[in-house]
Amino acid sequence: MNGSPLRRIGTGWLLVLPFLALVVALFLGPIVNILWLSVTDPEPGLGNYAALVTSDNLVGILWTTIRICVITTAFSVIFGYSIAYAMVHVAQGSRNQMLSLLLVSFWISVLVRTFSWLMLLGRKGLVNETLVNIGIIAEPIEFMRNELGVLIGMVHYMIPYAVLPLLAVMQNIDGRVLSASRSLGATGQQTFWRVYLPLTRPGLVAASLLVFILSLGFYVTPAILGGGKVLMVAEYISVQILVTLRWGTAAMLAALMLFGVLALLFLMSRFMKLSTIFGGAKA
Amino acid sequence: MIDGAVSGGLRLKALTKRFGSFTAAESVNLDIRRGEFLTLLGPSGSGKTTLLMMIAGFLDITEGDILLDGMSIAGMPPEKRNFGMVFQGYALFPHMSVRQNIAYPLDVRKRPKAEIEARVDEMLDLVQLQDFGHRLPGQLSGGQQQRVALARALCFAPPVLLLDEPLGALDKKLRVEVQDQLKDIHRRVGTTFIYVTHDQEEALSMSDRIVIMQKGRIEQVGTPEELYQKPRTRFAASFLGKSNFLTKDGALYALRPEKIDIAPKGAGQGPNRVSGTVRAMTYFGSVLKYDVTVPGMDEIEVDADAWRGGAPLAAGAEVDLSWSDAAAVRLERD
């Protein structure tokens, strides 16, 4: 009797073992390959990694990437938070509508969105033309083809990814806890900062990490909306593989991104454990 | 007394709440006295929580008014009313320690640190959780959580404390224990307690007065004894305790099972007497419960002290049932 659940787990593992092996082979194989390449191409050694210290070029690209990703994450999560908050607090019908709109945006090709931004905010775009025509500004505002353009495009793309984890967390918040705060004398604002925000922290962390990690791999939007002057790691890696044939450099950067992301995920898992302790108090 | 509660008298005037066409509370009139322990008792859906939430300020009033010490508070937001509230399920802040939870109402009122610390210690003493101040709510038992919720709600010395089935999640034994503590705390703080339950024993044992509610209306208000001894309606009589109902001269009477004497046929005495047959006998230790069929009447339930009288009467026995005139209470309406 006692051993039977254990035995069941045992057979379960045996059953999934072949698939597990396949997954490991399919995922780990390429990763090992990348790591290997990063220390062997063009010649064995840590030369590719040394370039991180010696090449201003690489440091500049990494810095641009991190800066843009952090700003994108901040804005996406702030907007995403507001949207999720609104969705939780409107009537069910409108919530479903909002959710559909949100999900539909996943279907629109990133290229279409990017060009739509150009039509809207470009030098001769709708907004600039209108502002110039009614005489508010003399020269068009440079929204696009610079870092601002990249940020606008990326934030727009990332907002749905920020909304979903936040929505999940917000929907699970016990309304009575908020009422309790009010009944104890806290204003709506105090309740938000002291109770609501801390309770949504797991969602904030999840949304931030998700957006940040996705942003790291972003490529089309920065390439186009940045006017060519905003070069991020993902695009650089692709150039090194496809055009300049510096596979070692590309592999090194890929490995760097991989470990960066893994480190972030490790942090996230630490945080999530904490949150389950918090969550345990709900009952 | 820990605080001199200087106010806390509430008056509900024709208080009505409608959700669309559904009326959850209908023209409720009630005076709640300063410092009393008032219980709202009624079946599920009778409007107890609705009433409490209107008092707390979480539900808008459809019609009527609420006065606190003579002043209307109808439009006041919940945080301005200064009422403590203990929610069903406690609604503790899961991310704050016990101390932080209790300190919260003082924190948001921006009171000095030292005062807060002292007051939190005092409250931890009151609910006997001195050693648990640094735990998170998730690390406490249900009874302990309940006491934290109570301490938190009392910490800022509210004139009125609203409790919505605060013991509902506890098991029977713990519930009785916490009931005692709660009563004790009520005596010591002197705050007006408005307590919601659908457990009649709890209501009887704790309250100064009980409000029996049904379908959004007040059925009857009174002390536990008044309500038990002088129920005015069939619903009040049957909801608080058990009752048999008799019709005599076109009027309806309530007759408590323990006020009926049961004797073998021919041995019955007293002004009111009927004969019948025992259909079933159930043994409850201190009490014997008989279900007796009487021709021409509903089945009558009788509770007899087990230690008094002779051997229990078996099913099928022919019996006489009798009671005094005072035992049967004439009801005002069905």
Added chain:
Amino acid sequence: MHDKQFMRETVAEGAKAFKEGRMDRRSFLVLCGMAGIATQSVIAGDAEAAANEIVMWNWGGQSEECHGAAIGDPFTAETGMPLKFDTSGPLQGKIKEMVDSGNVTADVCDADLFDAVALGPSGHLEPIDYDIVSKDRTLPQYALEHGVSIILYGYAFVYDTEAYGDNPPKSWADFFDTAKFPGKRSLYKWANGALEGALLADGVSKDALYPLDMDRALAKIKSIKDDSLYWGSGSEAHSMVVNGEVSMGMVWQNRGRNIENDTDGRYKLVMNEALAMPGAYIVPKGNPAGREAVMKFIATAQGVPSQLTLLDCLGMTPSNPEAFAQIPEDQQPYAITSAMNIDNIVYNDPTWWGENGGDAVNAFLDAIS
């Protein structure tokens, strides 16, 4: 990337409009959107090359139609071998990967001549068999060991006639002179053409361009960096101009006609000092159809009828001098080797680019970002 983008963009959207000489902005945008989806779905269908067919690795879009009509049809008629396509785009990295992996599925790549220089010496390409392919049917400097130029395209620029009125820009020197010709510029993001333009603007003579003086070129590029945008694809270059984002834009010369039409003549193409780029056919090492078959295919592509069909269908200028004289009147202003332009153009050196392209691109990226 480089100038592969040129072909991708041209075939993806330009061919029909080029022929008709007209494409409005709306349909242009629609095309851009579809390209995002279409390229992926096309990539999915990997062509399987076998000994009895030729698989051409090119850039999708109209290429099946144009390459099929220009080369496939006459080749099949002659040899009985059908022509099939892999439209996923033969970037250098992909060719290298294909050959390294030992799973070669393409016979001929629609590539750049500098790819032949970059990949040939490392053993990734079959040498061209000049017993079958004719050295005379291409420009003499563009018949290399591992690749032969079939068509030419080029880097030229367009300018806003309303901005510059009576005194329009005429050379790269004007293009880089933002004091005399104020306004925004757009250049190619992957260094090609931009470096040559910069050096010509800085006073380097046509004949002394190569080896490129990188420091000098980048200094010139940086001198107008604040006024510059950089495009990575032909559609982007096109939209930067058509949407009025720049006053002068470096473009692939065959887009000049589209741009002039789309802007109702407001923007005008300048072919003076256009940089001629040799588009070449190269053969991955160990191609499935065998070397002889694919060389015959390349030889077919050199034929004058094929050359003229490619010009008509895709706007790519013939490399075969026999065809130069037959370039139709209406194509002359836009064709690299037309009588009108041939004396004013500058020739790209694929050897320099093949050997130094990687470093040049990285240095360029560093300079502009």
